Amino acid sequence: MKAFELLRPASLEQALELLPKPADRERVRVVAGGQDLYTEMKDRLIEPDQLLDLKRLAGFDRLEIDGAGNVTLGALLTLSRVAEHAGLRASLPLVGEAALSIASTQIRNVGTVGGNLNQRPRCWYYRHPGAHCLKKGGSECFSKEGFNKYNAILGGGPSYIVHPSDLAPALVAAGAEVVLAKKGSSRTLPLEQYYTLPRDGDPLRETVLGSDEILTHVRIPAPAAGWKSTYLKFKERGSFDFALASVAAGLVVEAGVVRSARLVLGGVAPIPWRAKAAEEFLAGKPAQPATWREAAAIALSKAEPLSDNEYKVALSQNLIERAFTRLTT
Ligand SMILES: Cc1cc2nc3c(=O)[nH]c(=O)nc-3n(C[C@H](O)[C@H](O)[C@H](O)COP(=O)(O)OP(=O)(O)OC[C@H]3O[C@@H](n4cnc5c(N)ncnc54)[C@H](O)[C@@H]3O)c2cc1C
Incomplete structure (x- = not known):
């Protein structure tokens, strides 16, 4: 791993001062739990000169539920705390279930909300130091014609990565917003709009986060009366693994x-x-198995599988039917 300087700001203001201009994006990286970032550095996928460690920032690890049921998750909150919080699991089961499905206890004890939402893709070509793929500034997404069992069936092109976060789909379903701070200002946007398709933005990146911004916290609105929710994930291995498909x-x-x-x-x-x-x-339809089956077919009707991942269509459809069945029986 290349040697780097570790910066440990004591306040958000100090941290924001240290963030780089777009031209220096590669030189300075933010680190939270380091579960993804250090792996990228060890594999020399990235070689920053400076790491900006957020762990001393006060209040960044908070989990709050206000009187009305609105939830705030600080960017440095560990995934374990999200998974284990009884109040959150009661009001928004899908968020707790998604957090609990992530990796192993050890990784959840260190990995954070901000790190999980901003982790980089797990595509084998992206992670292979010798593959200069589209995500690393190359001209081609090798998965399109190559090994694509784990890649995208929806929204693909020109890159066919899948987003690896389990927390992200659950938070989007819960209507979460992210708050991004930069020197002198902050902005709030729906998490759904935080992520960009490769065809709509810069294929090197997965989010609209600026090089001079930090994700400070996530806000989840109180669920509507009677709202029930769940997160289902299918993994290739029985032990910890990323989702082949989840709902x-x-x-x-x-x-x-x-x-x-x-x-x-x-x-x-x-x-x-x-x-x-x-x-x-689904709105206005009877809550019954035939409805779930039709909704599942509609959800996957635009899927465009690659040579080795057509299995994800039926897998996702089955998960959708199971999820709605679980919510209504
Ligand atoms: C073996 C293994 C299995 C895993 N399995 C799963 C899984 O099943 N499901 C799943 O969802 N994840 C899985 N993960 C990913 C793991 O959950 C993430 O690596 C972890 O959540 C990242 O959190 P972190 O705090 O360690 O992030 P870091 O490694 O510190 O950071 C990750 C990225 O986020 C950026 N970042 C961090 N915090 C912020 C912030 N506040 N603002 C802006 N940018 C920020 C960093 O710059 C970096 O690019 C797995 C990881 C491993 C190693």
Whole structure:
């Protein structure tokens, strides 16, 4: 690993002063738990001169639920605390379930909310130091014609990565917002808009985070009355693993009829994939198995599998049906 200077700001103001201009983006990197960043450095995928360690920033590890049920998750909050918080699991089960599905206890004890939402793709070509793929400034996404079992079936092109975070689909389904701070100002945007498709933005990046910005916290609005939610994830290994496919689902059902629904897919697209057509279809339909089957078909109707990942279509459809069945039985 290349030697680097460790900067340990004592306040957010100090941290923001130290963030780089866009031209120096590669020189300075923010580090939280380091579970992803250090791996990238050891593999020489990135070689920053300076690391900006956020761990001394006061209040960045908070988990608050206010009287109205609105939730605040600090960027440095560990995934373990999200997974284990009884109040959060009661009001927003999908968030706790997603956090608990991540990696192992040891990784959850160190990995943070901000790090999980900003972790880099796990595509084998991106992670291989010898593969100069599109995500690293090359001209081609090798997975399109190459090894693509784990890659995107929705929203792909020109890069076919899938977003690796489990927390992200759950938080998008919960309607979360992220707060981004930079020197002198901050902005808030829906988490859904934080992620960008490779075809819509810079294929080297997955988010709209500026080089001079830090994600400070996530806000989740209080769930609507009667809202039930769950997160289901399918992994290749029984022990810790990333999602081959996952589903974050939420429903309000009244008198046997769906009043509103949220459906976000993970592991199948470069961003948490909101299945809006399926959500719209569900509103006003009877809460029954045939409805879930049709919603699942709609959610995957635009899938464009690559040579080795067609299995993700049926897998995602099954997870959707199971998630809605779980919420209504
Ligand atoms: C073996 C293994 C298995 C895993 N399995 C899963 C899994 O199943 N599901 C899953 O979702 N994840 C999984 N992960 C990923 C793991 O959850 C993430 O690596 C972890 O959440 C990253 O958190 P961190 O705090 O260590 O981030 P870091 O490694 O410190 O940072 C990760 C990235 O986020 C940026 N960053 C961190 N904080 C901020 C901030 N506040 N503002 C802006 N940018 C920031 C960093 O610059 C860096 O680019 C796995 C990781 C490993 C090593």
